[in-house]
Amino acid sequence: MxxxxxxxxxxxxxxxxxxxxxxxxxxxxxxxxxxxxxxxxxxxxxxxxxxxxxxxxxLTPWQRVQMSRHPDRPYTLKYIEKMCTNFIELHGDRNVKDDKAMVGGFGQLDGETVMIIGQQKGNNTKTRQIRNFGMANPEGYRKALRLMKLAEKFNKPIITLIDTPGAFPGLEAEERGQGEAIARNIFEMISLKVPVICVIIGEGASGGALGIGVGDRVVMMENTWYTVISPESCSSILWRSWDKKETAAEQLKLTGKDMLSFGLVDEVLPEPIGGAHWDYDGAAAILKSYLLKTIQELKNVPAQKRVDDRIAKFGKMGFWEEA
The missing domain is CATH 1.20.5 (Single alpha-helices involved in coiled-coils or other helix-helix interfaces)
Structure with a gap:
């Protein structure tokens, strides 16, 4: 800290x-x-x-967005450091290269071996550039899927920690199949035979979050957001200016409370007083306690029932009217 x-x-x-x-x-x-x-x-x-x-x-919705981006807020590797022992990071998608914006590997939570995967941002200018500000390329999502399949092979639970402003929108990412990589992850994650828990620890934006966001349980930390587009981008599209970002944040209904009311997440986890950026140990302890309890609950459910429940869970999301 x-x-x-x-x-x-x-x-x-x-x-x-x-x-x-x-x-x-x-x-x-x-x-x-x-x-x-x-x-x-x-x-x-x-x-x-x-x-x-x-x-x-x-806090207003826009202030929640600011809290999720707080420069002192713990990122994926910090949570791993505070929660896990014997963590071994695994690299590469076995196709193009190792994407530094997506990290993952095996670790132990009080003796329970799990696969932890998440987006990683940097703490200073140099590391932010190396980590591409937490925006993964297609190889990052393909690496994540490779690690999920590895966890499934050895029957180990999967935990994903989501914190991204979105998948990298560059031309080279599109050329290498950004959309297909994210779609493939969503398709494959829905049918994984092991328990999958997804946690939004910071920003949960668009397909960049969904690429590792399909699980038996999807939860948000208190001061995070989850929606299809950032408030700034929404403002620029609707009002041709970023000046309406606070209004956009309000209208997008992106807070944990909103997502819970829509049935899009299962729970909102509290953060230490003042936010996770004030107490890394406390934030990690809260998350670890939830993960250990939920892993045991999910392990008691037969694998095929978990898959069926996951399909039903995501299949009924959304609101619509038939004319």
């Missing part, structure tokens, strides 16, 4: 930053003057907790 001095704050998190600044000033004064200010510092620390609770309790 970043040190406080290196932390970045969103605009609506400014009250929290102001309180931390006051705590820092009191701490410096206490050290210099040798005066006990512990009671005042404790009071401010309590105010920090209250400020975090108040801010996260009243």
């Amino acid at each position: 970043p040190q406080l001095s290196n932390r970045q704050f969103l605009e609506f998190e400014k009250p929290i930053k102001d309180l931390y600044d006051q705590i820092e000033q009191l701490t410096i004064t206490q050290e210099k003057s040798k005066t006990d200010m512990s009671s005042a510092i404790e009071l401010l620390q309590q105010k920090v907790i209250e400020a975090k609770q108040n801010i996260t309790a009243n």
Whole structure:
């Protein structure tokens, strides 16, 4: 987790930053003057907790989007580091190359061997470029499918961690079959014989998310979003400007609460006070607890029934009217 001095704050998190600044000033004064200010510092620390609770309790859809993109938010490899032991990353799609935007491998959750796959963003300019900002190419989705099939071969549960602004839209990605790769993953994931749990840990945008988003359980972390298009892109299409992105976020109904009400996800997992970016260990513990419980539930269901339930689950999604 970043040190406080290196932390970045969103605009609506400014009250929290102001309180931390006051705590820092009191701490410096206490050290210099040798005066006990512990009671005042404790009071401010309590105010920090209250400020975090108040801010996260009243977030708008656009603010949820901003939280999902928070620079300090944990990404796939951070969750793996905090949750798993003996993780072995596997590389390559056996066709083109290894896509750094998609990571995956075998690891253990309290002794339970699982295959974990997810999109990975970077933490600085260099790594963001290497990871292509979490936007996978066709070879990334083909690598993911290869690893899923490997997990199925050895009868190991599959966990996918979704965090992407979308699949890479470049010309070369289309030339190498981006659409086919995502469609193939959706087709194959629906019939996997092992338990599949999909978790949206950040951004869940469009086909980039769906390419690893078909499972027995699909859940969202509290401060994430899941929809067919980003608010900015929606705004640019409808209003020819990004200025309406907040309105677009509202109309897209992209929050966990909205997705749960539509029946598109099964559960919304809470995050630590203030959001996952404040407590990596806490966020990972919440997710790990859910995964272990759900894996055991799914393992008690016969494989063919899991497949049938998965097909039924996704087959009944959506709203329509017949004229």
